[in-house]
């Protein structure tokens with residue numbers, strides 16, 4: 001493995017940061033002074049996102065990466081090691097676009113397996129490869145979904161994958177606490193962005209009728225919690241699942 005640099009800005013890796021919620025969280029991390037690595041399976045999208053962040057003055061790097069592929073993830077780890085100390089990882093990449101619509105019995109095995117490989121195995125693979133690069137303090141933020149808390153219909157494979165992300169968060173929090181690394185899950189509600197443009201009006205309606213804060217959710221609504229979970233201030237918070245959804249679900 002490449003020797004880790006010990007000086008320079010702290011690096012935060014955001015998977016799937018080519019657009020949507022990942023890009024919004026990467027932008028905020030950059031604004032907070034972190035070096036940002038956009039780890040994105042769509043290399044062109046990732047490159048455009050990193051270029052856009054650089055025009056905003058952010059130290060952003062794109063590393064093409066498929067989080068479901070161990071070799072691709074190993075290449076990400078090698079590149080991150082060259083860049084300098086790793087401080088944060090936001091496991092955001094997922095198949096979240098156009099995945100709903102079928103009842104559980106109609107989902108085919110190949111679709112189930114692919115979604116699990118990206119959404120559930122991916123965050124584990126990335127954390128497994130990157131954890132040796134963390135310094136004495138680290139932050140892992142796993143992006144779950146409030147669909148797994150609410151139990152949204154016609155999304156069984158997606159919900160199961162996000163349930164796995166929540167359980168993984170707790171397992172990793174137990175194992176990484178001694179090393180000063182916190183692991184938390186952020187569970188967004190239905191957010192207005194590219195991935196949810198095709199979500200049926202009926203599902204938007206369920207959210208609209210049941211939020212405590214009665215307005216549509218925007219990507220920018222998440223970035224404050226993501227920034228807090230990445231900050232020094234959250235040092236004693238770990239193994240938690242926090243829903244940011246205008247009160248659509250409540251613990």
Ligand SMILES: NC(=O)c1ccc[n+]([C@@H]2O[C@H](COP(=O)([O-])OP(=O)(O)OC[C@H]3O[C@@H](n4cnc5c(N)ncnc54)[C@H](O)[C@@H]3O)[C@@H](O)[C@H]2O)c1
Nearest residue numbers: 016018020021041066067092093094096145188190191195
């Ligand atoms: N948008 C919402 O309403 C919503 C709600 C709850 C949870 N989430 C979660 O938030 C996260 C971001 O969602 P989004 O709406 O921005 O989705 P999106 O589809 O717009 O963005 C996901 C990004 O991840 C990338 N990606 C997909 N597979 C990948 C892989 N194998 N390796 C690396 N990158 C990959 C995509 O190319 C894309 O750029 C996801 O984990 C999603 O499940 C979103």
